[in-house]
Amino acid sequence: MRSLTHAPVFRRKLHAWFRANGRDLPWRKTRDPYAVLVSELMLQQTQVSRVVDYYARFLDRFPTVHDVARARPAHVREAWAGLGYYARARNLHALARTVTDRGRAAGATFPRTAADLRELPGVGAYTAGAVASFAFEQRAALVDTNVARVLARVFAPRLDPKRARDQRTLWTIAEAILPRTGRATWTHNQSLMELGALICTARVARCAACPVRSVCASAPAAPVHRAPARPRRSPAAG
DNA sequence: AATGCGGGGAA
DNA sequence: TTCCCAGCATT
Secondary structure, eight states, rough: OOOOOTTHHHHHHHHHHHHHOOOOGEEEEGOOOHHHHHHHHTTTTTTTHHHHHHHHHHHHOOOSHHHHHHHHHHHHHHHTTOOOTTTHHHHHHHHHHHHSSSOOOOOOOOHHHHHHHHHHHTOOOOHHHHHHHHOOOOOOOOOOOOHHHHHHHOOTTSSSSSSSSHHHHHHHHHTTTTSSSHHHHHHHHHHHHHHHHHTTTTSOBBBBGOOGGOOOOSSSSOOOOOOOOOOOOOTOOO
């Protein structure tokens, strides 16, 4: 992998860009672990644009994790109808019951660390990192398809983000470039995914609009601004 | 390491 | 058409 010398500059530029250009998505307004979990489960392999409405309707119908835990499986499934990957709805239901069962009657007890979140049904490495950093503002790394692509292009252009073996390296990079605090990690992880979603996309890397192109191993060198060329003869000419 | 799982949008 | 999308569980 390429050296991570540029990580501090990368972070600074990325975060500044995100604050100015990040989308105003509903799940970015909350730190409620239940709401964050719902959004993350819905977003697995599913585009943001299609999740927005389902997310609002689902929380309207099941405002708390207790409402899901109490519900009949068929009703949860019904709220999920059309989204696809229905195992996610079953997992959410099972997860809700787990979280409310072991808590006391009043409050649900969500695991707060990525390692503990990982034990919940339907929660893999990515979702565990997402809930840890987005709901609990923990200093946890996360690598989804966006982050894998961005990190590979910026820091390790020889890695193939789709290759399973290279993913391990990408997780190592993701952890290595994490900011110091959990609060900053929230912004950091959101920023990474947003860059992958808006600028550094799968089909086209919009390098001209990219805030981190100056430290990117894959971006073409910025076009040099220079005065009109003086007439010049090639060495061979004459 | 591969595969099944949904459905829709974009190139 | 193909590829891709805030992946995960199972084999």
